[in-house]
Every structure is written in structure tokens, then in C-alpha cells.
Amino acid sequence: MSAGRFGAGAVGVGLMGYGVWLLVGTGSARDVVLWLAGSLLAHDAVVAPLVLGVGLLVGAVPARGVVRGALVVAGAVTLVALPVLLAPRPRANPSVLPLPYERNWLVVVGVVVGCAGALVAVRWLRRRAHPRRR
Template identity: 55%
Template sequence: MKGVRGVLGCAGLLLIATGGRLLWGLPDPFGVLVWLGGALVLHDGVLAPLVLAAGLAVAAGPARGVVRGALLTAGALVLVTLPLLLRPGTPPNPSALPLPYGRNLAAVLVAVAVAAGAVALAGRWRRQRQRRPGRPESR
């Protein structure tokens, strides 16, 4: 295990050196460093605490698996569409955003939430039906 750590550490240092060399060759490395700092602050200050809070809320509630699946699906959808939504100006290819992506993303997220709610309710209904006393066992 010690050897694997050493190899991975050397690979990481090599990648850091490569990134530094590429950054040094840019005409404006300060802009890239500001962007990287902003991404770090956004991730560690906003995104990570939100994900942790959502994880704690999901772990304490019923239908954890369904809620986890819905959150994973919603997160993937947002990650795919967010770069197109946040890009400033008009897209270079007019077919890239032919429809209102913001409205459609909201509609798909609502559909995911409704589907997850329906699956959770169906599971609850099935569990309640199985617990009824006096019900003959099926073979």
C-alpha cells in the first residue's frame, strides 16, 4: 500500500507541475487563479454544506432510497444543463439553445419529484397492505 501511495503522490505532483507550467504560459494567469479561487469558495462554502445538509435530512426521513435516487437524478440533470444556462451572451450555434432550457429544466425537475413521490407512496401503500392482520398468506 505504501508503494501505491508513493506512485499516486508522484503522479499528483507531476500533474500539479504540468498545470503550473501551463498556467505560467498564459497571457493572464491572474484571471484563471481568480476563477479557481471562486470555484473553491463556491464548492467548499456553498455546495458542500448544502450536500451535507441534504444528506442529513435524507438519512433521517422515510423512503431514503427513493429520495436519494431523485436527488441524484436531479443533480445530474442540473449539472448537464447548467453550463448552457449560465453561458453569457448568445450561443455561437443557434441550435444549442432552441428552447427555453430554464423552464424545461424546472419542468423535468418537477417531474422527477412527482415520480419519486409516487414511488414512495406506492412503497408505503404496499408495506401497509402487507402488515394488515387477518390477511391470508399467499403461497
């Protein structure tokens, strides 16, 4: 093992120890355990079955690679935007989240869908214009 990897591992272990020290010191261990249990339950009861179901449906699509890629990107964007999208309304201080996040999220997902659709269309047109010789 190289010295750089060992050093990075030592820093990581040190940071985890510091996190545990902060967790125990603040007395919020119960809240963290509840959050972790809730996230595991949400993953196993909602996210995993949803991803498996969508994966089965996408398996029948002719351009499944492009569709899978678009779903991964849209899912990642949604996961990052979820805290802002689910922020409570109305806000006492509108300057905390001043932008139209819902609209912007829809625009980004729309661009992802549009790019995926354009890629599928270009591939389809190329196949029609240059059929394979058999």
C-alpha cells in the same frame, strides 16, 4: 500493472502535459488560477454546507433512500444545465441557445420528483397490502 493500464496512464500524463503547455503558452494561467480558487471557495462556502444540511434533513425522512437518489439525479441535471440556465440575457443571437432551457430543466426535475414520488407510493401501498407477519 498491465500494458493497457500503463498505456492509458501514459496517454493521460501526456494530455495533462499538453494542457499545461497550452495554459502557459496562452498566458491565461492567472485566469485559470482565479477560476480554480473561486470554485474552491464556492464549494467550501456554499455547496458543502448545503449538501450537509440537506443530508441532515433527509436523514429524518422515512423514504430517505429514494429521496437521496432523486436529489442526486436532480443535482446532476442542474449542474449540467447551470451554464445554460445562467447564460446572460438578452442574447444578441437567439439561435445560439434557441430552446426553452429553463422550462425543459423544470420538466426533467419534475419527472425525477414524480418518479421518486411514484416509487415511494408504490412501496407504501405494497407494505399496506402485505403487512409483515410477526
